[in-house]
Amino acid sequence: MSKKTIAYLLMGVLLLALGLTGCGGQQPAGGGEKAAVLKVGTEPSFAPFEFQGENDKEYAGFDMDLIRAIGKQMGMQVEIQSMGFDGLIPALEAGNIDVVISGMTITDERVQKVSFSKPYYKSGLTIVTKQGNDQIKGFGDLAGKRIGVQIGTTGADEAKKIKDAQVREFNTPPEAFMELKAGGVDAVINDKPVNDYYMKEAGSKDAQQVGEPLTSEDYGIATAKKNTELSEKINKALDELKKNGEYDKIYEKWFGKKP
Ligand code: ARG
Numbered sequence: 001m002s003k004k005t006i007a008y009l010l011m012g013v014l015l016l017a018l019g020l021t022g023c024g025g026q027q028p029a030g031g032g033e034k035a036a037v038l039k040v041g042t043e044p045s046f047a048p049f050e051f052q053g054e055n056d057k058e059y060a061g062f063d064m065d066l067i068r069a070i071g072k073q074m075g076m077q078v079e080i081q082s083m084g085f086d087g088l089i090p091a092l093e094a095g096n097i098d099v100v101i102s103g104m105t106i107t108d109e110r111v112q113k114v115s116f117s118k119p120y121y122k123s124g125l126t127i128v129t130k131q132g133n134d135q136i137k138g139f140g141d142l143a144g145k146r147i148g149v150q151i152g153t154t155g156a157d158e159a160k161k162i163k164d165a166q167v168r169e170f171n172t173p174p175e176a177f178m179e180l181k182a183g184g185v186d187a188v189i190n191d192k193p194v195n196d197y198y199m200k201e202a203g204s205k206d207a208q209q210v211g212e213p214l215t216s217e218d219y220g221i222a223t224a225k226k227n228t229e230l231s232e233k234i235n236k237a238l239d240e241l242k243k244n245g246e247y248d249k250i251y252e253k254w255f256g257k258k259p
Contacts, residue, residue, distance in 0.1 A: 037077045038076040043172070049194070065250045103191060125191060127210050128210075146186045151170065196209070
């Protein structure tokens with residue numbers, strides 16, 4: 001064999017090897033080797049935490065940036081799926097998704113079913129009423145009123161505790177705001193940072209936010225109870241992002257101030 005032939009042969013073998021590993025990387029086998037994909041569930045009608053802008057292809061928001069940064073830190077590819085808020089925990093329990101990040105409050109009831117990361121955002125509930133309504137000034141004025149909430153949320157839980165209130169549950173907070181505008185409900189109970197954003201972006205000509213926050217709530221990233229390893233990894237990534245300044249950067253981007 002000439003030197004040239006050997007060189008060509010070697011090159012051929014090399015290219016073949018490269019091609020094979022290339023394919024392997026793109027299509028990991030379903031059975032043996034596991035693809036490093038982190039399946040994330042969220043209910044994306046919750047700006048500025050998770051939402052889809054008119055011209056956006058990808059979901060945007062504080063939670064979305066945070067989970068992408070966490071995925072990167074863990075060396076995993078993040079895949080985000082949209083679902084109803086009340087379907088998120090069942091999807092985790094069924095193993096259809098690996099994590100939930102969705103402005104989800106860490107509550108005693110949820111802790112029975114899933115694990116939460118360390119708190120990553122402090123929130124609370126406030127009231128939104130129609131612009132000019134001077135009867136509802138706080139939570140004490142909601143007895144007997146028609147209240148709109150998002151189904152499955154802490155806002156819905158609190159609304160149901162109010163005496164004689166007629167609680168109407170909507171799939172998303174924007175639907176509850178629309179009903180407020182249409183006069184079908186007297187008030188909406190929802191998370192303060194989301195109400196703030198709504199007032200700033202669109203709501204202030206139709207709506208007003210009233211009263212002091214009723215609750216103090218911590219948002220956490222949820223994982224399946226049996227997946228303790230993932231929960232630890234997420235906490236570790238969260239710590240690292242806080243240390244290296246990335247968390248602060250994302251926070252400032254969405255809230256315009258330091259955490
Ligand atoms: N923090 C509230 C809760 O956990 C509301 C969260 C709603 N999140 C959403 N992405 N729609 O119940």
